[in-house]
Amino acid sequence: MxxxxxxxxxxxxxxxxxLLRSEGVATLANGVIAYREVHWQRGAxxxxxRWVEYLCPAGQPFARKQMPAATRPQVRGYVLQDAxxxxxxxxxxxxxxxxxDWKEDTSTPSRTRQLPLPPDAxxxxxxxxxxxxxxxxxxxxxxxxxxxLVPGRQRFYPVQVQYQGPVRWQGLSAHAVNVRLDxxxxxxxxxxxxxxxxxxxxxxxxxxxSNLRDARGDYPQVTVRFAAPATEQPEQRWRTExxxxxxxxxxxxxx
Numbered sequence: 001m002x003x004x005x006x007x008x009x010x011x012x013x014x015x016x017x018x019l020l021r022s023e024g025v026a027t028l029a030n031g032v033i034a035y036r037e038v039h040w041q042r043g044a045x046x047x048x049x050r051w052v053e054y055l056c057p058a059g060q061p062f063a064r065k066q067m068p069a070a071t072r073p074q075v076r077g078y079v080l081q082d083a084x085x086x087x088x089x090x091x092x093x094x095x096x097x098x099x100x101d102w103k104e105d106t107s108t109p110s111r112t113r114q115l116p117l118p119p120d121a122x123x124x125x126x127x128x129x130x131x132x133x134x135x136x137x138x139x140x141x142x143x144x145x146x147x148x149l150v151p152g153r154q155r156f157y158p159v160q161v162q163y164q165g166p167v168r169w170q171g172l173s174a175h176a177v178n179v180r181l182d183x184x185x186x187x188x189x190x191x192x193x194x195x196x197x198x199x200x201x202x203x204x205x206x207x208x209x210s211n212l213r214d215a216r217g218d219y220p221q222v223t224v225r226f227a228a229p230a231t232e233q234p235e236q237r238w239r240t241e242x243x244x245x246x247x248x249x250x251x252x253x254x255x
Contacts, residue, residue: 017043019238020230026210026222033057034214034222040238041230046073046129051242054082054212056250063087063212063246067125074126074133075117083246085213089151091123098123100154105217113154118147121156124211131161131177131194132201138163138177145182158182166198169205170227173198179208202229215249 024037036055041048047070054063063082070076070093077098080089086106092099098117103110122130127148134144138161147156164176179192192208206224214220 017048018232019235020044021233021238022226022228022230024206024224024226026224028220028222034210034220035062035212037224038241039230040233040242042069044230046132047071047076050125051238052125053242056247058250060247060250061241061244062248062250064242073129075121075123076126078124081246082212083248084215084250085217087213091149091151093117093123098149100149100151102151102154104152105213111154115149115155118156121147121149122159123149124151127179128203131196134161135201139175167195169195169197172204174204200229202226 020041020043022039024039026034026037028034035057036059038053038055040051040053043049049069050067052065052067053061054065055061062084063080065078065080067076067078072093075093075098077091077093078089079091080087082088086103088101088103088110090101096117097114098121099112099114101110101112120130127146130146131138137144141163144161146159146161148159149156158181159179160182162178162180164178167174167176174195174197177194177196179194181191192206194203194207195205196202197204204226206222208221209219210222211219
């Protein structure tokens with residue numbers, strides 16, 4: 001499996017664009033912090049190059065994800081490495097197809113599968129771009145059905161996105177959106193809840209199944225809150241943070 005972390009240290013072609021940093025806090029149902037997400041992006045657009053660093057509650061990085069710039073942000077590929085579980089993902093998108101390399105943990109071999117790319121498909125963080133692209137339709141009350149890639153199962157599942165209405169979120173005007181499977185597929189997680197800011201449609205809260213395994217090998221239910229908008233940061237901070245070595249263990253969950 002290709003692990004392209006050297007890309008993090010190479011000069012970017014769009015180096016004139018500002019580097020933006022935001023942080024989310026993931027908590028469990030009992031309020032315990034599971035991990036933190038530090039998001040970096042080069043430029044403000046949905047298709048900008050992005051990186052995510054996942055931190056232990058004490059601040060050490062245990063996983064990283066890199067997403068290249070994309071003209072179709074809702075179907076961009078990505079590379080993920082989690083040093084705790086050994087989970088790795090390499091998703092590459094080419095015209096009409098997507099290739100998924102997936103390794104569940106250190107004890108299992110990598111699996112590779114190439115799939116046809118459905119119309120209006122969604123991959124990983126591209127879901128945010130898809131919600132914003134269909135914003136008027138959703139606010140008009142019509143549900144939107146999208147094929148969503150579940151990389152661990154190496155297939156697309158149809159999900160339905162439904163606008164729930166305006167809400168107040170930590171004093172901000174916001175909008176609630178629910179996501180569920182169009183059809184029941186057994187053990188696949190059926191529901192997510194999202195909150196978007198009214199002012200700029202940025203994601204404020206995610207409530208659902210984490211895409212990272214916890215210390216027990218489970219995919220926990222988490223609430224991730226992004227309390228502050230992204231701020232511009234110097235290039236050196238980006239390089240310093242993303243070059244720190246990943247740790248193999250941390251107190252991500254209570255036992």
